[in-house]
Amino acid sequence: MMGRIVYLDGQYLKEDEAKVSIFDRGFLFGDAVYEVTAVINGKLVDNEGHMIRLQRSCNELQIALPVPLAEITNIQKELIKKNALNEGGIYLQISRGSAGDRDFGYPADVKPTLVLFTQARELLNSPKATKGMKVITTEDIRWKRRDIKTVGLLAPCMAKQAAIEKQVDDAWLIEDGYITEGSSNNAYIVTQDGVLVTRPLSNDILHGITRKALLELAEKEAIKIEERLFTAEEAYQAAEAFVSSATTFVWPVVEIDGHTIGDGKPGNVAKKLREIYIELATKTAE
Structure with missing residues (x-):
């Protein structure tokens, strides 16, 4: 370029x-x-x-x-x-x-x-969308106004580098025992009974634009949603996990800290949300 x-x-x-x-x-x-x-x-x-x-x-x-x-x-x-x-x-x-x-x-x-x-960059046919991501968890050391999208990204860079050194794709950040978000994305799990769980909006996480759209789409698809805190241990036991951001849309997470999530393949909820989000984005892009 x-x-x-x-x-x-x-x-x-x-x-x-x-x-x-x-x-x-x-x-x-x-x-x-x-x-x-x-x-x-x-x-x-x-x-x-x-x-x-x-x-x-x-x-x-x-x-x-x-x-x-x-x-x-x-x-x-x-x-x-x-x-x-x-x-x-x-x-x-x-x-x-x-x-x-x-x-x-x-x-x-x-x-x-x-x-x-x-x-x-390739967005629609990203390999991570079909294969899924592996992530680790690491301490969230960022400042307390993560809702402001500032360029102060050294802590996320350090988290991403820690993931690279572990030969995985990304890091999920933990504060006071709970997942906040990924190094550059919002984080979600799907419980064994099909509930979509993600951390509620506050100063602790970025108010994701894609996150907002996905939750609206999930509601239309009659997927039960809980905006609440969740731990890494709960994520290990989840049926699915995934992330969202402006340029990933939805990427499934198939492993967290070495724990296989579900059957180790991208889950149906993540695949469905990615599909309908891309359909919506393609129709409404300007």
């Missing part, structure tokens, strides 16, 4: 020409928020939800939007065209900007930095 076009503060540039100040607070403090929107058939999936969450994240951190949300959507669509992106995602980041030097307090009258770029 070395020839791709990116967006930086009003300009479409070749990626090697896009430069951000070393004094940008996103670089110095992680003082920035981000979103990732999936792209299918050259169209944005559930982008309105991502824009609403972006606005909320900015509000929580008192970061002003550099341009209106509608203009951000136009930029996303223009990048899709310029990069001929058929399938993958668009990353966007808004930092508080650069005040010209390093200082902890929020600077006054600083212009936020807006960055967007495309990433081509």
Whole structure:
């Protein structure tokens, strides 16, 4: 993708020409928020939800939007065209900007930095969707405002690296004895009696856009849902487990900490939700 076009503060540039100040607070403090929107058939999936969450994240951190949300959507669509992106995602980041030097307090009258770029990847035919994932559990050491989608992702990176070193696919995070979420996704189990369980919304987890859509679809399919805490031990005994995110949609989990989940194959609930979510996403993408 070395020839791709990116967006930086009003300009479409070749990626090697896009430069951000070393004094940008996103670089110095992680003082920035981000979103990732999936792209299918050259169209944005559930982008309105991502824009609403972006606005909320900015509000929580008192970061002003550099341009209106509608203009951000136009930029996303223009990048899709310029990069001929058929399938993958668009990353966007808004930092508080650069005040010209390093200082902890929020600077006054600083212009936020807006960055967007495309990433081509296979979403619809991902091998993990058919084979399932293996995960480990690890301590959740993230900050206490996980509902704000900030770029402060070192703890999730460490969790992901721990999984890589164990030769598995991902990590589920544990706090006070309960699963919070995956390193970059929301986590679910299906009990032996068919109940879909996921942690309720709070400051402890990201308010997933795909999560919201999946729970609505599950309700329409008459799948019983419980939004409650669950432990790793309960997950070991589950009939199914899976994760969701903007670019994974639904990926089944077939092993947790070496424990085989169900029969060790992707479960029917996960497969059904992935199928109907992709059907919905394909129809409604814009």
